[in-house]
Structure formats: C-alpha cells, structure tokens
Amino acid sequence: MSEVIVITSGKGGVGKTTTTANVGTGLAQLDKKVVLIDTDIGLRNLDVVMGLENRIVYNLVDVVEGNCRMKQALIKDKRYPNLSLLPSAQTKDKSAVSPEQMVKVIDELRDEFDYILLDCPAGIEQGFKNAIAGADRALVVTTPEVSAIRDADRIIGLLTANEIARVDLIVNRLRMDMVKRGDMMNIGDVTDILAINLIGAVPDDEQIVISTNQGEPLVGTDCKAGIAYANICHRVLGEDVPFLNLEEKDGMWNKLKGMFKKN
Amino acid sequence: MGLMDLFKKKSSGDIAKDRLKLLLVSDRANCSPEIMEKIKNDIIQVISKYMEIDAEGLDIQITQTESEGNNGNVPALFANIPIKDMRHSGTSE
Numbered sequence: 246m247s248e249v250i251v252i253t254s255g256k257g258g259v260g261k262t263t264t265t266a267n268v269g270t271g272l273a274q275l276d277k278k279v280v281l282i283d284t285d286i287g288l289r290n291l292d293v294v295m296g297l298e299n300r301i302v303y304n305l306v307d308v309v310e311g312n313c314r315m316k317q318a319l320i321k322d323k324r325y326p327n328l329s330l331l332p333s334a335q336t337k338d339k340s341a342v343s344p345e346q347m348v349k350v351i352d353e354l355r356d357e358f359d360y361i362l363l364d365c366p367a368g369i370e371q372g373f374k375n376a377i378a379g380a381d382r383a384l385v386v387t388t389p390e391v392s393a394i395r396d397a398d399r400i401i402g403l404l405t406a407n408e409i410a411r412v413d414l415i416v417n418r419l420r421m422d423m424v425k426r427g428d429m430m431n432i433g434d435v436t437d438i439l440a441i442n443l444i445g446a447v448p449d450d451e452q453i454v455i456s457t458n459q460g461e462p463l464v465g466t467d468c469k470a471g472i473a474y475a476n477i478c479h480r481v482l483g484e485d486v487p488f489l490n491l492e493e494k495d496g497m498w499n500k501l502k503g504m505f506k507k508n
Numbered sequence: 509m510g511l512m513d514l515f516k517k518k519s520s521g522d523i524a525k526d527r528l529k530l531l532l533v534s535d536r537a538n539c540s541p542e543i544m545e546k547i548k549n550d551i552i553q554v555i556s557k558y559m560e561i562d563a564e565g566l567d568i569q570i571t572q573t574e575s576e577g578n579n580g581n582v583p584a585l586f587a588n589i590p591i592k593d594m595r596h597s598g599t600s601e
Binding site for chain 2: 391398402423424427434437438
C-alpha cells in the first residue's frame, strides 16, 4: 500500500526541498519505490537539488492539462532506478492546478509507488492547499527560530483541521554550539511548544550546502546531516531508531580529528 | 552593567521560548474561529440543560492564567455566560 507524505513548513527557506530530496532518496536506498512531486508551481527547485534539472521535458501542469502521459513526465533518478521525480512547471502559476486535480495525479501514482512525497511551497494559500489535498501524513519542517516555529504551529493547526491523520516534526538546522550557550532553542524547547511527535533533528551542516551545489542528496553519507536524514527514513518506515546525540559528536572526538587533519 | 545583571540576564534561547509561548496562545486562539464557534455552541448546549442563558451575549476567549509549575503561565479558556433565568438549578427540594 502506498503512503502519501507532504513535506511542509509554512515559512520559506527552512529546508522543505532539501528534506524532500533527502528523505525521498533515503527511502529509495531502503529499496522502496518512491516518487517526488514538486508542487511549487512557478518556483521549481526540487529538480536542481536532485540534480535532474537537465532532463525535464514535461511537468506536473502538462500532466494535469493532458499534454502528456504520466510516464512521459516522470524523470528517473540517475542513481536509483526506483526513484522518480515529477517536476513542477516554471512558467505557470499556482492556480494552474486545483486540489481535485492534484488528488487525481496522486491516485494515478499510488499503484506504482510505495511512497509519494510532496514538496510543498511556502505559505498557506493555493499551493499549500494543493499539496495537502491528497496527503495521508505530513512532515513539518522547522528551524529553532521564532518565526519558523510560529509558522509551523499555524501549519500544524491547518493540517489537523484538514484531517491529515499523522503529523510529525523535523527540527532542521540545529547549531549545537549555540544551543549549548543558550542562544538557540533546543529540541526539547521546540517539541514542548509545538506538541507534536518529533521524527528527526538535523544539525546545521556545511555538507548540505556542498551536496546541494552538486545536486546529490547526502542522505546515508558519513556526516551528521547524512546520518540524521537516514534515521528519519527508518522512522518514516516505523522503525524505532534512537536519536543522534548531536552534542557529543561535536565534542572531543571531532576536535581530535580536526587536529590530526591539520597536522 | 553590574555583576548582578550578568546573573539575571536570560539567555536569548529562553527569551525566544517565552515569547513564542505567549505569541502562540493568541495565534492559536485567533487562527481557528471555526473551532471557537464549535466550542461556544457546545457550551451553550450543555449549560442550557440546567439554566436559561443569553446565547447572544456569550463570549469565550483563550488567554493566560497563573498556574503553579509550567513556568507560571498556562493558557486558559475564559467563558462569560450571562444567565437569563435559573430554571431548574439543582436547588434542594
């Protein structure tokens, strides 16, 4: 049975697209059949984060308008044959697709894929409504900042009002050095305030920028963010994975490693 | 800044948390008028079993109230329900 997951946040720039790319790729690494749908019409980005921007011929709006068949619009990932992307349109606007049409697109994909991931645009307007229309569950991404958490709270309210059965939280871009000084809210603070289940905590990691530059999701690689994303994927599948101790890893061991590297 | 100020100073993370807690109380109260309306209607139904109330004059809102523990402040639902007539209020017969 397929599961449809929307990745959303309310606020822009907190890491929805990066999360979609990494969770999608991570689930594909676990041998699931996965399709990623970029629902941000007019501002498509998931294709570049996945490194598939040069292969786009048709897009979501073409499928909805009947300009092509679903098969023609789906782009196979270059690393994982069981991972596909349905890109968004760059030249249309959000009103080009309705929630009903979105549900139809998703239903067409349900037979073929285990997981359908929807990368939601920022905001709570039409694009958001499209993205959540066909979703079974949601991953809400936030950063430990007042503006992002406030928007996440609003989004959680809207998801509940729209009867999304399961809503989990990802706290992104944690800077443990700042948390230690007391200058950033910690994971407990954020989950206290938002009061939903935490499914992952991702540290702020330079490797994310590097992987986005290269168009290769870093899930599963040996860096903190890569491990954190891999853990999220296992939890999405229902496995019980202990949370990474982000604080300890930044301590003595890394300093030692750093010393050796320099010498 | 004196030495005492240094001790008193809250970390910016704590300030953020406190601000958010307050902010979300009013956000949550405002963001779902549908739910507030449902609560209001349910209250009217329940109270009306026992006394006649002025449904028009009924006002409910979510605010803050003092509480032990939980940093002193917790959200509270305040309801102002004008009573028209104490019909069969449980007075002893």
